[in-house]
Amino acid sequence: MKKRSRTLINGRCKDAEKKQQKYIEAEAEICELTKKLTTEEGAIQKVKKEISWYTSFLGESFYIELQNHGLAEEAYVMPILASIAKEMKIPLVASNDVHILRKEDADIRQFIRSLRFKKYEEIGIADKELYMKDDKELSNALLKILPKDAVLKAMKGIKNICDSCNLVIPDTKHYPRYRDGNGNIVADSAALLRKKTLEGIPQRYPDGMDDERTKQMEYELNIIINMGYADYLLIVADYVNYAKEYSKKIGKGIGYGVGPGRGSGAGCIVNYLLGITDVEPVTYGLLFQRFLNPERVSMPDIDVDFSEEVREATIDYCRRKYGIISVAGIRTVGTQQGKMVVRNAARFLGWKYPDEKEKYQQLGSAIASAITSSVNKEIDEIRKEFSDSLSENILSIATRAEGIANSFGVHAAGVIIGDGQPLKEIIPLLYNTKKAQWVIQCDMNKGERMGCLKMDFLGLKNLDIMTNSIRLIYKRKGISIDLSNLPFEDVVFKEIFAKGNTGCVFQFESGGMKQMLVKFGPESFEDIILLVASYRPGPMQYIPDMIEIKHKRKKAEYIIPQLEDILGKTYGQCIYQEQLMDIFHKCAGFSLGKADLIRRFMSKKKEELFLKEKEPFLEGIIKKGASRKDAEKYWNELVEFAKYAFNKSHAAAYAVISYQTAYLKYHYPIEYMCGVLICAKIEKLPVYLYECKKCNVQVEAPDINLSEEDFFIKNNKIYFGLSKIKGVGEAGKIIIEERKNGKFVSFADFLLRVNIDIGK
Numbered sequence: 001m002k003k004r005s006r007t008l009i010n011g012r013c014k015d016a017e018k019k020q021q022k023y024i025e026a027e028a029e030i031c032e033l034t035k036k037l038t039t040e041e042g043a044i045q046k047v048k049k050e051i052s053w054y055t056s057f058l059g060e061s062f063y064i065e066l067q068n069h070g071l072a073e074e075a076y077v078m079p080i081l082a083s084i085a086k087e088m089k090i091p092l093v094a095s096n097d098v099h100i101l102r103k104e105d106a107d108i109r110q111f112i113r114s115l116r117f118k119k120y121e122e123i124g125i126a127d128k129e130l131y132m133k134d135d136k137e138l139s140n141a142l143l144k145i146l147p148k149d150a151v152l153k154a155m156k157g158i159k160n161i162c163d164s165c166n167l168v169i170p171d172t173k174h175y176p177r178y179r180d181g182n183g184n185i186v187a188d189s190a191a192l193l194r195k196k197t198l199e200g201i202p203q204r205y206p207d208g209m210d211d212e213r214t215k216q217m218e219y220e221l222n223i224i225i226n227m228g229y230a231d232y233l234l235i236v237a238d239y240v241n242y243a244k245e246y247s248k249k250i251g252k253g254i255g256y257g258v259g260p261g262r263g264s265g266a267g268c269i270v271n272y273l274l275g276i277t278d279v280e281p282v283t284y285g286l287l288f289q290r291f292l293n294p295e296r297v298s299m300p301d302i303d304v305d306f307s308e309e310v311r312e313a314t315i316d317y318c319r320r321k322y323g324i325i326s327v328a329g330i331r332t333v334g335t336q337q338g339k340m341v342v343r344n345a346a347r348f349l350g351w352k353y354p355d356e357k358e359k360y361q362q363l364g365s366a367i368a369s370a371i372t373s374s375v376n377k378e379i380d381e382i383r384k385e386f387s388d389s390l391s392e393n394i395l396s397i398a399t400r401a402e403g404i405a406n407s408f409g410v411h412a413a414g415v416i417i418g419d420g421q422p423l424k425e426i427i428p429l430l431y432n433t434k435k436a437q438w439v440i441q442c443d444m445n446k447g448e449r450m451g452c453l454k455m456d457f458l459g460l461k462n463l464d465i466m467t468n469s470i471r472l473i474y475k476r477k478g479i480s481i482d483l484s485n486l487p488f489e490d491v492v493f494k495e496i497f498a499k500g501n502t503g504c505v506f507q508f509e510s511g512g513m514k515q516m517l518v519k520f521g522p523e524s525f526e527d528i529i530l531l532v533a534s535y536r537p538g539p540m541q542y543i544p545d546m547i548e549i550k551h552k553r554k555k556a557e558y559i560i561p562q563l564e565d566i567l568g569k570t571y572g573q574c575i576y577q578e579q580l581m582d583i584f585h586k587c588a589g590f591s592l593g594k595a596d597l598i599r600r601f602m603s604k605k606k607e608e609l610f611l612k613e614k615e616p617f618l619e620g621i622i623k624k625g626a627s628r629k630d631a632e633k634y635w636n637e638l639v640e641f642a643k644y645a646f647n648k649s650h651a652a653a654y655a656v657i658s659y660q661t662a663y664l665k666y667h668y669p670i671e672y673m674c675g676v677l678i679c680a681k682i683e684k685l686p687v688y689l690y691e692c693k694k695c696n697v698q699v700e701a702p703d704i705n706l707s708e709e710d711f712f713i714k715n716n717k718i719y720f721g722l723s724k725i726k727g728v729g730e731a732g733k734i735i736i737e738e739r740k741n742g743k744f745v746s747f748a749d750f751l752l753r754v755n756i757d758i759g760k
Contacts, residue, residue, distance in 0.1 A: 044080065044084065047081075047084060048084060048088065051064075051084070051088060051090060052088075055088075055090070060091065061164070062090065062091075063090070063091050063092065063093040063157055063161065064081050064082075064084070064085045064090050064091070064092055064093070065092075065093055065094075065095050066078050066081065066082060066092055066093070066094055066095070066142055066146065066150070066151075066154045067094075067095055067096060067097065067142075068129075068141045068142050068144060068145050068146075069096070069097065069125075069126040069129040069130065069141075070125040070126050070128075070129055071125075071126050074145065075144075075145045078142075078145055078146055079145060079146060079147075082146055082147070082150040082154075085150075086150070091153070091157050091160065092150060092153045092154040092157050093154055093157030093158060093160075093161060094138055094139070094142055094151070094154035094155050094157065094158060095138075095158075096129070096130075096131075096132075096133050096138055096141070097130050098130060098131065098132050099130040099131075100130060100131045100132075101131060101132050102131055102132070103128060103129075103131045105131065105400065106123060106127055106128045106130075106131070107123075107397070108397065108400050108401050108404070109123070109127065109130070110122075110123045110127070111344075111345070111348050111397055111401055112401070112404065112406070114348050114351060114352075115344055115347075115348065115406070119351055120348070120351035120352050129141070135155065135158075138155070139151055139155055142154060169450075170451075171451070172451050173419075173451045173453075174418050174419040174421070174426050174450075174451045174452055174453070175231065175232065175419060175451075175453045176231065176235060176322050176326070176417045176418060176419055176420070176453060177189070177231050177419065177420070178192070178230075178231045178234040178235050178238070179321055179322065183321065185420075186231075186234075189230040189231045189234055190225040190230045192230070192234060193221070193224070193225065193230040193233060193234055193270075194221055194225075196234070196237065196274060197217065197221060197270050197273045197274060198273075200272075200273030200274055200275065201273060204272060204273055204280075212282060213269060213282055216269050216282060216288070217269050217270060217273065219288070220268060220269055220270045220288050220292075221270060223288075223292060223294055224270060224292065226294075227292065227294065229292070229299075229300060232299075232300065232302075232453070233270065233271070233274060233276070233302075235417070235455075236274075236276055236302050236304070236455070237271075237274040237275060237276050238321075239314050239317060239318055239455075240258055240275060240276050240304055241275050242314060242317050243257045243258045243306055243310045243311075243313075243314040243317075244257055244258050244275070246310050246313055246314065246317075247307060247309060247310045247467060250309065250310075251467065251471050253480075254467075254470055254471045254474045254480065255307075255309075255310075255467050255470075255471070256307065256463055256466050256467045256470060256483050257306060257307045257309060257310035257463065257467065258304060258305065258306055258307075258310075258463070259304070259305030259306075259460055259463055259653070259657060260277060260278035260279055260484065260653050260656040260657065261276065261277030261278060261279055261304075261649075261653035261656075262303045262304070262305055262458070262650055262653045262654065263301060263302070263303040263647065263649065263650050263653075264290045264291040264300075264301065264647055264649045264650070265277055265291055265300070265301070265302040265303065265649070266279045266281065266286055266649035266650065266652055266653040267281050267286035267287050267288050267290050267291045267578070267648075267649040268281065268288050268291045268292070269281050269282065269288070271291075271302070276302060276304070277653065278484045278653075278656065279649070279652050279653050279656060281649070284526070284529065284648070284652050285578060285582075285648070286578060286648060286649045286652060287578045287581055287582075287592065287596075287649075289581065289592040289593055289595070289596045290577060290578060290581065290596060290647065290649060291649070293592075293593045293596045293597070294593055295591070295593030295594060295596070295597060296593065296596060296597055296600070299448065299453070301456070302455075302456070303413075303456040303458060304456060304457065304458065305458050305459070305460040305463060306457055306458065306459060306460070306463065307459070307460065307463035307464045307467055308459050308461065308464050309464055309467065311457055311459050314457060315327075315415055315457055318415070318417055318455075322417050322418070322420065323418075323420055325421075325422040325423065325424075326417065326418035326419065326420055326421065326422065326423055327415065327416065327417050327418070327423075328415070328416045328418075328423050328429060328437070328438040328439055328440050329410045329411060329414065329415060329416070329432070329435070329437050329438065329439040329440075330410070330411035330414040330415070330416060330439055330440055330442075330443065330444050330447060330454065331408055331409070331410065331411070331430055331432075331439040331440060331441055331442065331443070332408070332409040332410065332411050332443070333405045333407075333408060333409075333443075334405065334406055334407035334408070334409055335402075335403050335404060335405055335406060336401055336402060336403070336404055336406050337373075337374065337402060337403065338368075338371045338372075338373055338374055338375060338402070339368040339369075339371050340368075341375060341398045341401050341402045342364055342367050342368045342371060342375060342394060342395075342398045343364045343365070343368050344398075344401070345364065345393075345394045345395075345397040345398040345401065346360045346361055346363060346364025346365075346367075346394050347360075347361070347364065348397065349390075349393055349394060349397070356390065359390055360390060360394065363386070363390055363391055363394060364394060366386070367382060367386055367391065367394060367395070367398075370382060370385060370386075374402065375395070375398045375399055375402050376399050376402055379395065379399055382395065383395065408430065408432065409432075410432050410435045410437065410439055411439075411444065412458070412459070413456045413457055413458040413459070414444050414454050414455070414456060414457075415454070415455045415456075415457055416440055416447055416452045416453065416454055416455075417453055417455055418452065418453075423438075423440065423452075426450065426451065426452065427440050427441070427442070427447065427450050427452060428440070428441040428442075429441060440452065460657075461679050462506050462657055462661060463657075464675075464679050465661070465672075465675045465676050465678075465679045466483060466660060466661065466664060466675065467675075468674070468675035468678050468679065469664050469668065469671045469672045469674070469675035470483065470664075470671075472671040472674055472675065472713060473668050473671045476671065476713065481664075483660050486659065486660060486663050488524070488525050488659070489663070490523070491666070492659070492662050492663050492666050493522055493523055493524065493527075493528075494523075495666055496662040496665060496666050497517055497522045497527075497528065497662060498517065498518070498520075498521045498522055498523070499517075499518065500513075500514035500515065500517045500518040501665075501694075502514055502517060502662065503687075503691040503694065504661065504665060504672070504673070504676050504688065504691050505658060505661045505662045505665060506654070506657045506658045506660075506661045507532050507654055507655075507657070507658045508531075508658055508662075512535075513531075513535055516531070516535060516543060517531070519547050520543070520546070520547050520550065521550070521551070525655065525659060526569050528655040528658055528659060529648065529651050529652045529655040530546075530569070530570055530575060530651075532651040532654050532655045532658060533575050533576060533646035533647075533648065533651035534546070534570075534573075534575050534646070536644075536646070537644075538643060538644030539573075539575055539644045539645075539646065542573040542575070545571070545572070545573065546570065546571040546572070546573055549571040549572055550571050556568075556571060556572030557572065558572070559621075559626045559627075559630040559631070559634055560587060560621065560624045560625045560626050561625070562586055562587050562624060563583070563587065565586075566579055566582045566583060566586065566587075567579060573641075574637075574638065574641040574645065575645065575646060575648075576645060576646055576647070576648035576651070577599055577603070577645045577646065577647050577648065578647075578648045578649070579645070579648070580595075580599050580602070580638065580641065580642055580645050581595040581596055581599055582595075583595075583638065584598055584599075584613075584617065587620065587621050587624055588616070588617045588619075588620030588621050588624075589616075589620040589623075590613075590616070590617075590620070598610050598613050599642065599645070601613075602638075602639060602642030602643075603642050603643065603645065610639075614635055617631075617635060618631045618632065618635060621634070665695070669695040669696070669697055670697050670713060670716065670718065671713070673688070673691065673692045673695060673697045673718065674711050674712070674713050674718050676688050676691075677689075677692075677699075677711040677718065677721075677724070678710050678711050678721070680724070682724055682726050685724060692718065697718060698716075698717045698718070699711075699717070699718045699719075699720060700717050700718065700719045700720060701720055702719075702720040702721075702722060702725055703719065703720075704735065704744050704750065705739065705743045705744055706719055707719050707720055707721060707722045707732075708721060708722070708736065709721055709722055709723045709732045709733060709736060710723060710724065711724065722735060722736070734754060734755070735754055738753050738754050741753070
């Protein structure tokens, strides 16, 4: 203990010596700089020399700036600069540093600065002047220290500069071109897309494609190529297939690094043939127009789920292939909201008024506890409960500071891939030191408007769980599981889904979902898709009716026979966006492209746009046999349905993962639950350990001589991983390394042999 104390003291002394040395060096540098200081006249001559250098190549575009924020230094320097400008015939321009929009927001800037430095920061006269001044305010400020003629010229300089500016942001796309294995741009990407699509047929359709699917493939290829998206699909297919191979390479042939798809991309048969998605779209009635609509010109959006094991490696692959200077993340902005801004306001006031610090802290916590989302949205109710002066001080700051940016981050999934030229020539970049990567200085929507292409590399933990599981299955039993081609087994639907035995099953883990499953009794994959889509606010209201119809205790009603073909699999309810589109297309005569536009108008509540289509819809559905009264009623129901309608392509892709996890849990419970535990956060372990117990999977307590760093299986039991013991963390590696020298024979033996700094 004494030795440890001496070591700590010696370390602190060395740190103090280093800091003292830095101060000595800084003081010496200041002394040297002081010697170089010149007289006022000498300084003026240096300024004139600098001005001459700038004007030599800028000419009349060079201005001398005049400001006044109330600083004594400005009152001294600005008249000299005005005099130099007059002597050298240099134009003047008036300006003001702008840190806040309004003068009365100076205290909010003070609040932000204090949080930055973690102490109360006083503000001076100049701080209160750092707002957006109008011409009169700016002119009056300058007249306090400058002659009128100089001020007039400086104010005129503002207009002169504005008049000389002519910014036109080019509407240019900077989309990447597909590159081959040698890094060369492929000249005919359309031909290559067609070739690779056709090459996927034998794997996806061993018995050949029927006429319906062939026709759909040709239709999609023509649309994709004509809209100029061949390169886009080739790029996505390339990095998706790289990630799949990389996952298998890590796992010696076994891995599941990429999910079956997500979003509207699963409705595209070309994506399916390229290996981007694993859901056969025709079988499940998924619509290509939901993914890419020639009547709605916008970039297709292919979101891809990756396991954490391969995600960063896949992004690095894109950096290597398309150039590190052409690939960047997307900046996110963190803002002070709700509870956080209230607590920060209380903290600031506690620094400002130390005698009231404890009261402010207590009030801050109390007010924060009363807030559900936003201070400004709930301010009236909050003021009723907290009406004292100290609370009002907190709320005065919190209501004005809410929504102000306080941090920058990196978008969890979005990646910009450029056209090969440096992204910095197209869009401003920012280096995120924490993530050690470049990001664009705007959100993804603005980035797309600047002509950049966003790719989504999403991380999904369940893919890591399944990867760990199938590797354990192969290691223990020699069985290679192909998760992309699992058979749909009645026993899995019956024993896992219908009995609500869905702990650790993707999308079906909640208590409410389990209860609903028991009542619903899913029997098919279509049922699983339906429940993924409908168990959410809005469509949940239709579940009781669907259950009644499914179990034949109630009969579905349709105003025309064609609706049964569209709504039969969802028991009479319109749950999917694709169904909404089909109703407009098949029952009212709209094109699928037009139907997609109407769906968007309805879901986004753009009444002025979708109400234009009401009469054509009524006419179309009446021609199919509906009465005017029934048609009017059904239109109103569809408007309500559209608010909640879910993308079936996304539901189908995620239902695949739900089934995969259920399949593994039923057939290989010990390997699957071990995979779950390996990927679990420590705070979630009690829930998963209980699930192991329900699955009759035995988990042994940590053993200092047997446990590995993470969970593992031995003798048909799961052994607790040392790193998953709270507080152990990286120390588990040290214990395992020392164990190579022989088992620990006693607690004393362990203490003598293992040197662990518990404080770390």
